[in-house]
Amino acid sequence: MLLEVSALDVRYGRNHAVKSLDMALTDNAIVTVLGANGAGKSSLLKSIMGIVPNASGSIHFGGQDITRWSVPQRVRAGLALVPEGRQILTSLTVHENLLMGAYPRKRFSTSETNAIYDRFDNLAQRRDMSAAVLSGGEQQMLAIGRALLAKPRLMMLDEPSLGLSPLLVKQLFDLLRELHAEGLSLLLVEQNTHMALQIARYGYVLELGAVTLEGSPEELQQNRQLKAAYLGS
Ligand SMILES: Nc1ncnc2c1ncn2[C@@H]1O[C@H](COP(=O)(O)OP(=O)(O)O)[C@@H](O)[C@H]1O
Ligand SMILES: [Mg+2]
Numbered sequence: 001m002l003l004e005v006s007a008l009d010v011r012y013g014r015n016h017a018v019k020s021l022d023m024a025l026t027d028n029a030i031v032t033v034l035g036a037n038g039a040g041k042s043s044l045l046k047s048i049m050g051i052v053p054n055a056s057g058s059i060h061f062g063g064q065d066i067t068r069w070s071v072p073q074r075v076r077a078g079l080a081l082v083p084e085g086r087q088i089l090t091s092l093t094v095h096e097n098l099l100m101g102a103y104p105r106k107r108f109s110t111s112e113t114n115a116i117y118d119r120f121d122n123l124a125q126r127r128d129m130s131a132a133v134l135s136g137g138e139q140q141m142l143a144i145g146r147a148l149l150a151k152p153r154l155m156m157l158d159e160p161s162l163g164l165s166p167l168l169v170k171q172l173f174d175l176l177r178e179l180h181a182e183g184l185s186l187l188l189v190e191q192n193t194h195m196a197l198q199i200a201r202y203g204y205v206l207e208l209g210a211v212t213l214e215g216s217p218e219e220l221q222q223n224r225q226l227k228a229a230y231l232g233s
Pocket of ligand 2: 041042043084158
């Protein structure tokens with residue numbers, strides 16, 4: 001297993017956001033987490049990343065117990081998060097935002113930033129401009145580029161398609177397929193259930209912090225409750 005989450009609990013005071021959650025992800029997997037607003041999806045990703053502490057349970061990554069590790073330690077181990085809402089700093093240039101992804105690493109080469117600019121032509125053209133000039137789709141590319149600069153083994157994405165036009169959503173999912181083909185593992189939180197179940201090999205459905213359903217996309221698509229709640233049929 002690349003990632004193993006066992007009996008994970010996340011609490012904000014009395015608010016129990018993630019409840020005794022178990023999850024496993026193999027190397028080069030694409031796993032999706034679905035659920036309504038407030039289900040605990042972002043809390044789960046933030047807890048795996050170490051941004052919010054877990055109240056109990058454990059997280060193993062690459063065979064190591066990372067439960068008490070700091071965020072930079074987890075980045076160096078190969079975890080990266082593309083956060084909800086992109087979290088681009090508009091007071092910085094595109095390039096400065098990109099470099100933030102390499103911050104936890106001891107060293108990296110300019111060939112790595114060049115590889116990211118080769119992939120994202122729009123970012124290359126705007127490299128020294130304020131990130132404020134970027135469109136929503138370009139900001140998402142920058143957030144993904146920034147995560148790639150951490151050289152992850154597992155990239156977690158929190159609702160990356162939110163606010164993007166259908167064409168950009170298609171481009172985003174093409175990019176995710178490309179990254180997966182290059183060997184990256186993906187943990188994808190999505191509102192776009194249809195697209196998520198097309199790309200994922202396995203999925204979890206969260207309700208009020210707990211997993212209520214898990215299985216292959218085929219199994220999830222056949223589930224009546226899921227159909228009623230997320231697939232509009
Ligand atoms: N920083 C926080 N402080 C207190 N409660 C929070 C915080 N972040 C999230 N919550 C609560 O935790 C629950 C899960 O939220 P979240 O993980 O953001 O769900 P989702 O990403 O599925 O919408 C919600 O009830 C939300 O109000
Ligand atoms: Mg969220």
